[in-house]
Each structure stands twice: as structure tokens, then as C-alpha cells.
Amino acid sequence: MTHHVAIGVDGSPESLAAARWAAQEAVLRQVPLRLVHAVDWPLDPTLPVLGKRDIDRWADQVLTEAAQELHRRHPHLEITTRCPTGRPAAALAAEAADAALLVLGSRGLGGLVGFIIGSVALSTVVATDTPVVLVRVADDPDGPGTGTAAEVLVGVDIHEAGDRVLAFAFEEAERRGCSLRAVHGWKMPPAYAYVPFFDPDNERDIGRSVTHMVDDMLLPWRHKYPDVNVTTSVFMGSAGERLVQASKGAGLVVVGRHLRRSPLGVHLGSVAHAVLHHAAAPVAVIAHA
Known part of the structure; x- marks a missing residue:
């Protein structure tokens, strides 16, 4: 089978x-x-x-x-x-x-x-x-989740090849007939910690650049799944925390984990770890390279 x-x-x-x-x-x-x-x-x-x-x-x-x-x-x-x-x-x-x-x-x-x-x-x-x-x-004794119509959340990492993660998330949203929200959190480059006078315009410029990168990453999947309504949430901060917060009204949360192993065992990653331990919705973990 x-x-x-x-x-x-x-x-x-x-x-x-x-x-x-x-x-x-x-x-x-x-x-x-x-x-x-x-x-x-x-x-x-x-x-x-x-x-x-x-x-x-x-x-x-x-x-x-x-x-x-x-x-x-x-x-x-x-x-x-x-x-x-x-x-x-x-x-x-x-x-x-x-x-x-x-x-x-x-x-x-x-x-x-x-x-x-x-x-x-x-x-x-x-x-x-x-x-x-x-x-x-x-809380519902009749079964878990908030129904198949509730949105699917997916954690997106612009620095990784996340095709398996996105394919799973888009397929789930399509078969459920629900919207998909892509979540990406970013951080300022470490060098900015040593800048005595920080220009807020730099943060806005980086935020716009990251948003464009997320949109470019999602574009082929929007074309492949035209019936899926896709929104994005791009912000400076922890993607894990945002996914956990949004999971309260979601039908499914999708996150990725690396296939590669280290001498200390398999590393789930901070986002997957946070979501697995704290999300209110079912969590799908997708292995990727």
C-alpha cells in the first residue's frame, strides 16, 4: 500500500x-x-x-x-x-x-x-x-483542530531551499479550500550592533528587501496553485513566536527541518522546536535538504 x-x-x-x-x-x-x-x-x-x-x-x-x-x-x-x-x-x-x-x-x-x-x-x-x-x-472533545476551512500557516526561510515545505503547505491549503499565510522573521545583520547611530531607514529598507525576496520565493507556487489565497507576514523578530501566536486560529502549521545530521544528533531548528512545543494547532514537520 x-x-x-x-x-x-x-x-x-x-x-x-x-x-x-x-x-x-x-x-x-x-x-x-x-x-x-x-x-x-x-x-x-x-x-x-x-x-x-x-x-x-x-x-x-x-x-x-x-x-x-x-x-x-x-x-x-x-x-x-x-x-x-x-x-x-x-x-x-x-x-x-x-x-x-x-x-x-x-x-x-x-x-x-x-x-x-x-x-x-x-x-x-x-x-x-x-x-x-x-x-x-x-478543547473540543469531538476531535482536534479548528476545521479544514481554517488557514494553513507555513514558516518560510529565504536562506533555504524549502520546496518540499512549500509544496506540502500549498497542497494542504488547496485540498482544504482555505487560505495560506507565509510567515518569515528576519534579524538585523550582526554588524549593526556596533553602529553608534542607527538609521531607522536602514531597517525599513532591509524589511522591504526581505519582503521582495519572500514574494519571489512564493511566486512560482502562486502560479502553480492559483486558487490558493496567499498572504504574507514578514517582520523583524522570531518566526517561531509569530507562528505560535497565529496557530490559535489555524487549521495546520507547516515547518521544515534539515535532513543533515551532526555528531550530537539531529537538529530540529529553533522555529520547528518552538512550534512543536507550543503551537495550538496540528503541526506538520517536513524534512528538507
Whole structure:
């Protein structure tokens, strides 16, 4: 099966909320949905002793109950289940290999606290090149998000080749029939810290120049997706903070992360890190070169 939406489920309210979002996304894309529950066997010896048969029975129950609820909501959606054995992050990353999208749940605390990003979710995000969406439990008990008509936000970096990020954001906005807002934050060059008399005109000139660069970056995508209404938000400051603030009314926030690795591990980047931990809307993380 290719081009399906995969969702990690574990029986928690967080994963069930994410499963509802994933099912809606699969319907929008007109593709099947795959429910995945990873069984880590053998279990931690510090946990109560459970037999493999008990663990398998519980895993089957988790998948069956999630599938039944989603079938009630989307009776025409094709739903399959998978129960791989292994470390959850590695198993979910492997399941994502032939998927168009992987969806994970995350507990939301609201305000500045935002997400609780567990080690499994974070490890999975950096272990796969497939786009990953993290969905938090919304205030609405019926499911997360503010609806498919809410705008899509995308963080834009004029210094990076962000074609994969922009392609994902424009495609999502088009299939949802909603507007797209591109957000870019810039900083004054470090040399200006040593200038004794700062001319405000310099800041305005730099701001206009950066705005033109953002517009040039978006122009081919505007032509490719003429039905998507695009607005831009270019300012001096932190793009992460602005995306977090705007996420309260958004349907989806799209950010990029680098594929390259360092000796200390994978670096998400400050914008992706801030949005993942504090955004109120589902967050899509797109790997790019």
C-alpha cells in the first residue's frame, strides 16, 4: 500500500484525537488510512509481568476499537491495521517509509506550556523523511483542530531551499479550500550592533528587501496553485513566536527541518522546536535538504 496516511495509536486519548484528525486527512486525500500500534517486546523488566498473549490481545483491542470508531465517522474510508514488534519510534518510522503522511498524538496543556512532546514522538519525527503531523488534544472533545476551512500557516526561510515545505503547505491549503499565510522573521545583520547611530531607514529598507525576496520565493507556487489565497507576514523578530501566536486560529502549521545530521544528533531548528512545543494547532514537520 502506498500513498496512504499512517497513524500511531496506543489507546490513549491523545492517539485517538490524532486518529480522528488522520482519518479526516485521509478522506481529504482520498487515500486509505493505516492504524499502527507498535508492541515493544520484551517489556521493561520493572513493569508488572504480562504474558505475550495478554499484550497481543490488548494491542488487538486498541486497534479494533480505534478502527470501529473511525468507521462510524467515515463509513467509506478504507482502514487497515498493523501491529509491528519493536521500539515504537523505529517501528513507526519504518511504517512511515511507504506512507504519504505519518500522524502522531501529543498531549496539549495550552498557553505557553503547549505540547508535551514525548521521546517516542520526537524520535520518530527525526527518524523519517516522511512528513509527520503532531496533533494535540483540542478543547473540543469531538476531535482536534479548528476545521479544514481554517488557514494553513507555513514558516518560510529565504536562506533555504524549502520546496518540499512549500509544496506540502500549498497542497494542504488547496485540498482544504482555505487560505495560506507565509510567515518569515528576519534579524538585523550582526554588524549593526556596533553602529553608534542607527538609521531607522536602514531597517525599513532591509524589511522591504526581505519582503521582495519572500514574494519571489512564493511566486512560482502562486502560479502553480492559483486558487490558493496567499498572504504574507514578514517582520523583524522570531518566526517561531509569530507562528505560535497565529496557530490559535489555524487549521495546520507547516515547518521544515534539515535532513543533515551532526555528531550530537539531529537538529530540529529553533522555529520547528518552538512550534512543536507550543503551537495550538496540528503541526506538520517536513524534512528538507
